Amino acid sequence: MKVLKKGKPREWSVKVKCTGFGNKRYDCCGAELEVAKEDIYLTYSEHYWGETDIHYTITCPECGKETDIPDSKIPYCFKGTFPSKTDWLKARKGG
Numbered sequence: 001m002k003v004l005k006k007g008k009p010r011e012w013s014v015k016v017k018c019t020g021f022g023n024k025r026y027d028c029c030g031a032e033l034e035v036a037k038e039d040i041y042l043t044y045s046e047h048y049w050g051e052t053d054i055h056y057t058i059t060c061p062e063c064g065k066e067t068d069i070p071d072s073k074i075p076y077c078f079k080g081t082f083p084s085k086t087d088w089l090k091a092r093k094g095g
Helices: 085-092
Strands: 013-017 032-036 041-046 052-059 066-069
Touching (some): 013 066
Antiparallel strands (some): 041 052
16 A cells, blocks of 8 residues: 555544533533543433433533533544543643
8 A cells, every 4th residue: 555645643522512411500601612532521420210321521611610522422432431520630630
């Protein structure tokens, strides 16, 4: 195989609007954000019957509110690779 023109690996990102979706927040700023893989962490909600739902969540850099990203916007190959919120916060603070 012959390379005709070298390319650059493209990093994955998704466009998300700060809405508070999934977090019962209605006072979000509405900022339009380009979210990279390292901006996403997992949050959980537990039901009284014992089931736990996993959510892909971001914190808006403008207003600080959380918004959940719909599962359909997360590539299958990334599912299972995101840290918990606690681990994400530790990594952001440097350990």
